[in-house]
Amino acid sequence: MEATSNKQNIISLIQLRPNDEEIIVDGSSDLFTIIRTLAPLQLVVGSTYYDIPSNKLLFIGPGIRIKLVKPTAEAGYRITFPDSFFDRSNKDAEMLYSRLFFDYEAEIQIVDAVRPPEEVRHVLHFRAPMFAEKSVPLYHAALKNHIESLLLEGLLGLPDVVDEVQGAMLSDRNLVNSFIVMLHRNYKQESTVNFYADALHVTARKLSKACQEVFDRTAKQIILETVARRAINYIENSTLSISQIAFEMGFSDESNFRRFIKKHTGKTALNFRTN
Incomplete structure (x- = not known):
């Protein structure tokens, strides 16, 4: 499942399924990625290999290349978007330009997902297609709302900073x-x-x-x-x-x-x- 903005050509919601080809985010300087795992997932972020458990949220900021190793199960989904798609207010900017995507020590943030898998599947298989069939603007509005909910979920699970790095x-x-x-x-x-x-x-x-x-x-x-x-x-x-x-x-x-x-x-x- 994929929806793409005519203006940006990089706003997408893609389900990660068995036998998918490798999905690559090429490191565009303004591209943000959120991945929600429904099964264990292997991917390469930058030059580092990650073995991600199920029911995790991954937040990967701009300028970082992502390569997905072919999943063997219904792995989950990813949302990719530029800052101009989501960032429309000071509140948006505060969430988007936070430690979720810009950490001092890590290229990727991994937090526990709060929503149960059944709710995620409902969004993927029912809600998203319904909005997409209605109209592209309505779909984008729904997608922006979903991104905000994922950011809030990520901020909730983000560990506190203990020591400030100079x-x-x-x-x-x-x-x-x-x-x-x-x-x-x-x-x-x-x-x-x-x-x-x-x-x-x-x-x-x-x-x-x-x-x-x-x-x-x-x-x-x-x-x-x-x-x-x-x-x-x-x-x-x-x-x-x-x-x-x-x-x-x-x-x-x-x-x-x-x-x-x-x-x-x-x-x-x-x-x-x-x-």
């Missing part, structure tokens, strides 16, 4: 992940590389070098792209006026906001609203 001890990937988490919490108030570098106890040069290694973009480019992407989300998915969105995004006035959108997207703010 930036100088992090690998490039974990340093960048920490930067991205911090960025999505502070982008409205802080847009300088120095702010995030200081908070992570590294130099601005080291932070930018790490970003270049992981995402082939500088820290400043990631900041600007993040602000632009969040601004476009507001324009496309809210009823706020452009002036209100500019204020919400932390811009000093509407004209500065409009110039920013034009410079970084090549389109006007109203282009995104009308499209």
Whole structure:
């Protein structure tokens, strides 16, 4: 079972069944993956092999390659989506850019699933097809609601952090992940590389070098792209006026906001609203 957004071409809900071919998530920089196991499952995340028991929830963040070893039973399902599909409010951002997908020490979070397998099968075999047959927008609304429930389930099962890890001890990937988490919490108030570098106890040069290694973009480019992407989300998915969105995004006035959108997207703010 798979549904795909015409706009993104990467929003999907896929059931993992016997004799499936290997499913690969190629490590797109804005791709999030949630896997719910109904039977033991083997997969490779990055370069690490995992043997996952049944009734687990897996959360795998952007920029990480996932390779599924051919399942031998009804293994479960995976949901893959870009941040622009789910991230439409500050509450969404807080859940999405959390330790579920951006951990200091792990590429993958594995937590116990709360919902019984029977309820999961009902969603897969009955609810999802019903929404999909009705309309694509209704299906996407239902899928977004389901993603939110999985994120809440994951946050409930996430172990508490005991010791805080300092930036100088992090690998490039974990340093960048920490930067991205911090960025999505502070982008409205802080847009300088120095702010995030200081908070992570590294130099601005080291932070930018790490970003270049992981995402082939500088820290400043990631900041600007993040602000632009969040601004476009507001324009496309809210009823706020452009002036209100500019204020919400932390811009000093509407004209500065409009110039920013034009410079970084090549389109006007109203282009995104009308499209």
